[in-house]
Amino acid sequence: MSYHFILDDNDDFYYFDKTIKRSVLRFPQKLGFNDAYKENVSDDISVFKNDIFSYEDITMSTYSSANNLQIYISLKGNTAYFDKTVKQYREDCENYIRIDYINEAKRDYFLKKDAQGSGVGIVIRNNDFLKKTFSTI
Structure with missing residues (x-):
């Protein structure tokens, strides 16, 4: 069976533990995390590190109006x-590096049963920071 989630409003899925700076997404019925x-x-x-695992086929539709530069190392x-x-x-596989400048992101993520992923990301927000940092180049 396949499950589909829309994550425009992540409050239904995420909780944030401030003591260990950890955000956890738990799917209903123990479908994955x-x-x-x-x-x-x-x-x-x-800078962030994430680990993902699915116990069933899962599709997640996401939307973000973030304005940032993202570097992701799978x-x-x-x-x-x-x-x-x-x-x-796109596929994120072992030793893959992705660099995106995002004004707006609309994505569907596909996790097959037993899919797993682990990666490290760097997010640079605020267009003014990028302009100030690279204006002399």
Whole structure:
């Protein structure tokens, strides 16, 4: 059986533990999880580590109006997604690096039964930070 979730409003799925800076997404009926550990380097830069696992086929539709630069390093896994904004299918596999500048993101993530993934990401928010940092180049 396949399950579909719309994560425009993550409050139904996420909880955040401030003591260990951990955000956890638990799917209903123990279908899987996504654990994310986030560290804010500054107001504009965050580093995170996430681990994801699905016990069943899961599709997640997400939307974000974030304006940021994302660098993602996939350490292991076999996850995939379709980016509706640029109409491109992508897979995150072991040792894969993805760099995206995002004004708006609409994505469908596909997790097959027993899919797993692990990665490290760097997010640079705030367009002013990027302009100020790279204006002399």
